[in-house]
Amino acid sequence: MTNTTTTEPALGGARGAASPTPDVTGATDAGRASRPNGRDGRKRRRAVWGVMSTREKVVRYVLLIVVLFITIGPFLWQLSTSLKGAGEDIYTANPSFIPTEPTIENYLKVAAAIPVWRYIGNSLLVAAIDVFGNIVFATLAGFALARLQWRHRKLVLGLFLATLVLPGEATIISQFVTVKDLGLADNLVGVALPGMIAALNVLLMFNAFRQIPEEIDQAAVMDGANAMQRLRYISLPAVQGTIAVIAIFSFIGAWDDFLWPLIVLQSPQNLTLTVGLQYLQGTFATDQRMIAAGTMIAFIPIAVIFAVLQRFFFKGVEEGGVKG
């Protein structure tokens, strides 16, 4: 072995930084002959794993673009339709993707046909209540379930888990009865109320809090920190990613929801945007440009919010936060 270390610098000087680890085979008699092979082997290894061949890269990008076309194409087509003026034929065999004379007149027509600003406000109100409720109360409950020791903790946790089995649609009728009994039928608060604290979010927070090492808490307890102080100064900073995910999805869930507001709401002025959009289809069945504009009004805010916050989401996925 001492041989190896003494001969190695002299023999391998030219290799420089390419191979920092001394090659054991270099010490043998076949050293000179085997060395180039070793170098080749290393190159081949890299080609197979890690750095991929140009051909594979091209294939991958082609596939990615095909999937991109399938997933995004319909949205772009709708956007394109919404910007086409009355003078441009949208019913044609070779339709152009880019509007010849882009116009926002269809968007103005939507505002004239339905009280779209009011619907946006209604949807925002419902979303705001649900985001607030889920962030605050799911965090508190998740913390108590994950970081505090108390009797019946397992039982309560079990209750939250058990409700995941219930398909929401199966209880929607009696939920409506409950909301009606509370005097909140045809009321936006009635729409927001049931989704204000979702069991799934409590469990997500539970899962996030549980991953903080116990020792940190124990140290804080020794220093005399009470439960609320531990929540605020130790646990909360560690679960911000999950809170962001919950906020994003509470907003999207409330903004996109359709069945529940459809059942609860009745009066035209109380509708949320998704329910209100239907009236575009009902009353002006043939004006596809206007329907397209209406869908874009509902879609663009969500798309922007998600595009801005997506890194939190995908970080959460990689941390294992969204595993179903």
Next chain:
Amino acid sequence: MRANRWFTPWLLVLPALVWLVAFSLWPSINTVRLSFTNASPLGGVSQWVGLKNFETLLADPQVWEALLNSVIYMAICLPLLTVLPLLIAVLVQQKLPGIAFFRTAFYTPVIASAVVVGLIWTWILDDRGVINEMAQALGVVQGSVPFLTDRWLLLLSAISLTVWKGLGYYMIIFLAALGNVGKDLHEAAALDGAGSVRRFWSVTMPGVRGTMTLVGILVCVSALRVFSELYILTNGTGGPGGQDNSLVMLIQQYARGFTGNLGYASALSLLLFVVTLIPMLALARMNSKADK
């Protein structure tokens, strides 16, 4: 050292617990109670009608039609949504330049409201929409294909919409699972000369088998719960003669207006619950078998 007061955890968990009881547990029990009454959405006194709702339900051809639709929905969605999203996840797992953009883009249909994507597809599949116009121009079909007015084509259109909207959702679940499939295992396989396809079958697939089962169950349950796609594509009618209804569409129809019957809608809800239990129990079975 300050000890926790015994009620601190209860205070923290109380709001969530109240919500759980008021909007999950109680409604579950109340659904059973309501299903024995003739409660009306307009209020008023409801009467106990015994098993009448369930007798009506079993004899209701619309219910059987809806169940048939659900079975078809499940049978088509299950293979497509357990395989395609996995392939896409493998595609976006490699950290290539711009991959974050592709991931976000592929997820877009998931974050859009079912109403939005429903209306988008209504336009694309319209008698004079882009698919029909182009198919006719290319001479593939004579006359327009009735995607939105034929009983079976309508169902297939809704299924395509569900599959399209679900790709990104299940892609994310698979992506999280793929992160747990050992890199060293892949590396070892690569060293032994296994190509991408071989590695997919021998390393990736066994590594995500559990996730595939889970996704399969999720797909089945959501296929049984389908509502918005069918509602929007049929403009709320349930297709020609209401033949394209799902159970949830029937529930919604009975929840509204003068002809509504919350008792009957509750009986339908119980049926929905029982039907969705089947794939979940299947999962439990498969898991316990795998453990043996």
